[in-house]
Amino acid sequence: MAASSCVSLAEKIIKPDSPTPSSLRRYNLSLMDQIMVLVYMPIVAFYPFLTSKTPQQVSNILENSLSKVLSSYYPFAGTLRDNNTFVDCNDRGAKFMNVRYDCPMSEIVNLPDTGPEYLPFAKGMPWGSTPDDESLLVVQLSHFNCGGLAISVRLSHKIADGCTLCNFISDWASIARDDENANIPSPEMIGSSIFPPSTEMPPTGFHMDTEVDYEFYNLPVSKKRYLFSSSKLEMLKSQVTSETGVQNPSRLEVLFALIYKCAARAARSFKRSSLSIPVNLRPILDPPLATRTIGNILSFIKVETMSEDEMTIGRIVGEIRKAKDEVRKEGHVKEEKLVSLWTEWIYSMGKEFEFYRYSSVCNYPLNNLDFGWGKPSRVTIPVYGTANTCMFMDNLSGDGIEVIIVLPEKVVTQFENSKDLIHFASPVNLSARESIKR
CATH class of the missing domain: 3.30.559.10 (Chloramphenicol acetyltransferase-like domain)
Incomplete structure (x- = not known):
């Protein structure tokens, strides 16, 4: 229903606002990262009618603050390499999509049973796979004709768990809200020292000892x-x-x-x-x-x-x-x-x-x-x-x-x-x- 109401879509790539030093270009995956499936983890936040910001102002704020937070979370702007054993932190960037729906936000939020979980994501697939040619981080800003908006984020499960996703989006919001004074602790990237990667198993494989139903x-x-x-x-x-x-x-x-x-x-x-x-x-x-x-x-x-x-x-x-x-x-x-x-x-x-x-x-x-x-x-x-x-x-x-x-x-x-x-x-x-x- 709402998917057919999508009347415009624009995409761009948001890069970190400061380049990643060459000494940090290689981010090794941990054991748990290795065995994690190549899917996106999704989250979406809905906001009612905004009186103080135009759609363009909202988009500018989100794009600028995303660029800044990516300087701290620089692996999220990189590319998986070597059969998904490490991230090349090459500042490739995150995909940012601007979508406009010709319907009120309630048409999505108030859907029975399925509710708001699926439509404010690219192709309605929040848990979709992470192809090699896709960004590890995908953001979609959805505008509705009632003035409401949704911010949806998909982060590759290959490099992050739910705790990391929640911290990332919280830090992003802090920078967007208080650009000059946001005090964001630097994320620690020590997972591979806690869970050393394995060299003896397929990085994306599963070891099945039971029959799958x-x-x-x-x-x-x-x-x-x-x-x-x-x-x-x-x-x-x-x-x-x-x-x-x-x-x-x-x-x-x-x-x-x-x-x-x-x-x-x-x-x-x-x-x-x-x-x-x-x-x-x-x-x-x-x-x-x-x-x-x-x-x-x-x-x-x-x-x-x-x-x-x-x-x-x-x-x-x-x-x-x-x-x-x-x-x-x-x-x-x-x-x-x-x-x-x-x-x-x-x-x-x-x-x-x-x-x-x-x-x-x-x-x-x-x-x-x-x-x-x-x-x-x-x-x-x-x-x-x-x-x-x-x-x-x-x-x-x-x-x-x-x-x-x-x-x-x-x-x-x-x-x-x-x-x-x-x-x-x-x-x-x-x-x-x-x-x-x-």
């Missing part, structure tokens, strides 16, 4: 949204503590467990299941790494459930906590385990297991992305469109967590009727968001 990846799916308010999350945390003795469970621990339980039981006939969650290693490693260490500085934890009796919220929270503690005790994750865990994240474990993949960008300041014209009316990250994937984000109001979940169509009704879900969650009706009706 390709039918699973082609299942018809449905996307659903739910809000878990802070008060409901506190109730759930108290319930878990009283039932299991787990002290101070986090919001995400109890929410991961609840969604996992409801989704797995919605399948009606129980199947052995596995929940996989990425973990930011920066605060866990000894010594901890700076938040602005760029790259894929992560590992994965998993919870396996072998029988329906084990599918309880309390038990799952306990297993999540135990898996986190094991990562902390290890202090450093071995190559073999990283490769194995990442392989399981990408592929189902085979037809004997039902596989669930959850990601979170909670606790990052994404709802405060002020480029100089106020905070966004909505920020969101598209969830990858295969069954049993889930994205967790802080609610814009600050009251709780919003969840987007992709489910097989055949289990949606059962999932929506889950007693725990009904008790703790509220379905999100995008069309009811008055703040973004423009």
Whole structure:
């Protein structure tokens, strides 16, 4: 619908405003970068009608500030080389697209189920692959005929994880908002010293020891949204503590467990299941790494459930906590385990297991992305469109967590009727968001 309303498109390349020194031209990828897939990570922020800036002024501000932030994040303006083992920091630049839609922003933001995640991206493919001839960073500025705009960013997962993406866009907004006084700490580029690259495996390959259930990846799916308010999350945390003795469970621990339980039981006939969650290693490693260490500085934890009796919220929270503690005790994750865990994240474990993949960008300041014209009316990250994937984000109001979940169509009704879900969650009706009706 909105794609057919696109009436203009202009592209240009934004280069760093200062050239990268020759001594920094080679940026070696770490082990985790090597095994990461060549896809873009997407994020989009929507802003209501602007009274103080013309479309051209907005574009100029974003282009100039992007050029400045790229001087610090210079690998993002480079080119992958040598079978994707390093980045040639050649200041090739980031792609910047200016798009104008002949429709109001609400036509995209208020779409049922799919919502705003897909259309404000080139070709509607936020998780598209990163071809060799494409920029590692792609930005799209979308103008709507109501005066609203969207800023969408796609950054290659080959060189960055979610933490890096959030830091980059936050730093970019700071420079755009306060050009002269923005105090941006320099990102640290030490990933290859933390996870030395491997010379014995294909840099973009996967080591598969299990049969892949390709039918699973082609299942018809449905996307659903739910809000878990802070008060409901506190109730759930108290319930878990009283039932299991787990002290101070986090919001995400109890929410991961609840969604996992409801989704797995919605399948009606129980199947052995596995929940996989990425973990930011920066605060866990000894010594901890700076938040602005760029790259894929992560590992994965998993919870396996072998029988329906084990599918309880309390038990799952306990297993999540135990898996986190094991990562902390290890202090450093071995190559073999990283490769194995990442392989399981990408592929189902085979037809004997039902596989669930959850990601979170909670606790990052994404709802405060002020480029100089106020905070966004909505920020969101598209969830990858295969069954049993889930994205967790802080609610814009600050009251709780919003969840987007992709489910097989055949289990949606059962999932929506889950007693725990009904008790703790509220379905999100995008069309009811008055703040973004423009």
